[in-house]
Amino acid sequence: MxxxxxxxxRTNMTKTAMKLLAGTIGADIFEYTDGRDRSGAAxxxxxxxxxxxxxxxxxTIKGAPDLGAYDxxxxxxxxxxxxxxxxxxxxxxxxxxQLPQDVYLVVxxxxxxxxxxxxxxxxxxxxxxxxxxxxxxxxxxDYLREIKAFASTL
Numbered sequence: 581m582x583x584x585x586x587x588x589x590r591t592n593m594t595k596t597a598m599k600l601l602a603g604t605i606g607a608d609i610f611e612y613t614d615g616r617d618r619s620g621a622a623x624x625x626x627x628x629x630x631x632x633x634x635x636x637x638x639x640t641i642k643g644a645p646d647l648g649a650y651d652x653x654x655x656x657x658x659x660x661x662x663x664x665x666x667x668x669x670x671x672x673x674x675x676x677x678q679l680p681q682d683v684y685l686v687v688x689x690x691x692x693x694x695x696x697x698x699x700x701x702x703x704x705x706x707x708x709x710x711x712x713x714x715x716x717x718x719x720x721x722d723y724l725r726e727i728k729a730f731a732s733t734l
């Protein structure tokens with residue numbers, strides 16, 4: 581089964597998690613972006629503000645993979661202001677119909693709260709139920725073990 585991993589990462593935590601996952605399952609990995617620089621304190625504040633925008637940005641996938649060449653996709657994105665990031669939501673809305681039927685969602689965050697209700701709402705942007713969801717806490721947690729456990733379910 582040919583697997584595509586896509587990720588957006590403001591601080592490299594989601595990138596690190598998705599690279600580990602892609603390596604574990606033998607997937608191709610690509611970054612998606614809206615082209616905005618969200619680094620540093622100003623980027624953090626901008627990301628929080630963007631979380632509340634209803635209009636989603638245009639997203640591109642670096643390397644322009646042939647989405648139709650994959651049997652499944654795993655999409656990673658961080659939480660911003662306790663909601664999946666605007667860039668990840670835009671990817672699902674923009675590319676949802678082109679993605680393989682079998683899609684899994686990985687959302688990274690640092691808080692101990694359960695964000696599954698908000699993560700499940702991403703299915704609406706995708707246009708169908710995702711095959712699985714992972715709420716991955718990255719701070720003070722053994723998220724590497726969680727990624728390996730999630731990979732074993734794919």
